[in-house]
Amino acid sequence: CWLMVVRKWEVFPGRNRFYCDGRIIVARQCGVLPLTLGLIVVTSVLFFIFDCPFLVTHLTICIPVVAGVLFLFVVITLLQTSFTDPGILPRALPEEVTNTERQIDNSGSVTYRPPPRTKEIIINGEVVKLKYCFTCKMFRPPRTSHCSLCDNCVERFDHHCPWVGNCVGKRNYRFFYTFIVSLSFLTSFILGCVITHLTLRSQGDKGFLQALQESPLVVCFFSIWSTLGLSGFHTYLVASNLTTNEDIKGSWSTKRGEESGNPYSYNGIFRNCCAVLCGPMPPSLIDRRGFLPPDVIPRTVASGSELHPFMAKNDTNMVRVFASAPSFLHPRYPKINI
Amino acid sequence: MVKPLVTAASTLASAFLPLSLCRCPTGKDDFSTGIDPPPSLGNMATEFHNLQDLRHTATLATKVFIQRDYRDGTVCKFQTKFPEELDNRIERALFEDTIKTLNNYYAEAEKISGQSYLEGCLACASAYIIFLCMETRYEKVLRKISMYIQEQNEKIYAPRGLLITDPVERGMRVIEISIFDDRISSGSSSSGSSVSSGSAR
DSSP states (O other): OOSOOOOGGGGGGGEEEEEEETTTEEEOOOOTTHHHHHHHHHHHHIIIIIIIIHHHHHOOOOHHHHHHHHHHHHHHHHHHHHHHHOOOEEOOHHHHHHHHHHHHHHHHHOOOOOOEEEEEEEEETTTEEEEEETTTTTTTTTTTTEEETTTTOOOOOOOTTTTTTTTTTTTTHHHHHHHHHHHHHHHHHHHHHHHHHHHOOOOOOEEEHHHHHHHHHHHHHHHHHHHHHHHHHHHHHHHHHOOOOHHHHHOOOTTTTTTTTTOOOOOOOOHHHHHSSSSSSOOOSSOOOOOOGGGGOOOHHHHSOOOOOOTTTHHHHHHHHHHHHHHHHSTTTTOOOO | HHHHHHHHHHHHHHHHHHHHHHHOOSSSOTTTTTTSSOOOHHHHHHHHHHHHHSSSTTTEEEEEEBOOTTSSSSSOOOOOOOOGGGGGOHHHHHHHHHHHHHHHHHHTTTOOHHHHHHHHHHHHHTTHHHHHSSHHHHHHHHHHHHHHHHIIIIIIIITTEEEOOGGGGGGGGGEEEEEEEEEESOOOOOSSSSSSSOOOO
């Protein structure tokens, strides 16, 4: 193929990194994701090596089976939370921006300092302010927030989690919730099993091996409070159909402890849980692996180092001609003067 | 030296142009991974060719953006208010019918029903691996929407010099309707319904 093919992820404006030709998306700062993964894997492996043989012989074979299933759940959901597009909204195209700005100018006042750009709408009887995002150049839909770390507007923005190295939003919230719940179960399970092991075992020699066998206990003991606490907090959020962002800002709390002002709630714990966790899975809006239309391929990509394998690397003139060839060849476009 | 090169490029590219621009989805069309270009992209090129056939010298005059209607929450729904730019272009009833049908499609995609619960619970039980293997209900409905928009463009909008862009290509924020002028343009560059490109490079 002689045409320059550029996938949309290659020109994505946000602060994200892409792997496997756009299939995997992560935030540029991966945070402490390697640490999270490392802690989980090392603790579980130590548990399997040192505690499981004893417990299998003295109790039941179900213990490593349950631990294995939980471990798989935790790792898979963690990777899915980290590598899934959280619900990034693509930035507005130039014509849309001009249209929006024209509408703002028409309705706003003519002062030297432009007024803050907000739009008020009514959702289910509550007044909601939609803010204009200066980076993405659009009015943010309700519950959308701009993540400064990833430089993207994310739908139903919950928070940016450094432990998973990604934002948590509409598309990956259920993965995140499953991750923290299964992690709580795994941590509690390992803690319980290790305590059982240590109490059942006859007194042995203290030494390095003993310390190593007790390390899952230590890790689990310290992490169980945070994982259980986080799971509990997010269960409350799911049941009230709130995001961490809204809860922290106190967007809907009218009186102390009363959340009746939330216009997105279905007014029922079960219904809220089903809506948040079992609702339909929306698609990714950024279309990472889609192809850019040939006439909008930026020059920096066309003449830069990102060349299609069929292109000659040392002939930039040829590259420029080929990059614009589809435009040139389209019957509507004028001929190129060379 | 460049001219024969360009001629060679033109013959080759004209053979390959339909492949890269107008590739239609085959089998599973995965919106989230974009294995194939979005069907609308190929359809837009096809639509543009149809527009060309109908209006040989059509140029893009302006674009109208139909905004989202958030009164019922975050569900995907577009305003049915008739924009004044389309006043003498298309009948109100046709326009409203299109928007209402689109809204119904999106409501169907986002409906929280027994089937979506089942899908959600099964997905949770499999640690969400089935999302990697199966096409979700939402994606299936989006394909139906795409075909509906193509059909509407062919039957109703193209003959009136209009073109609807699938909202999924604009982040589900707006329905972009391109209005084409049917005046003859003298030598000026013309563009498709995407971002207007420059003239000679």
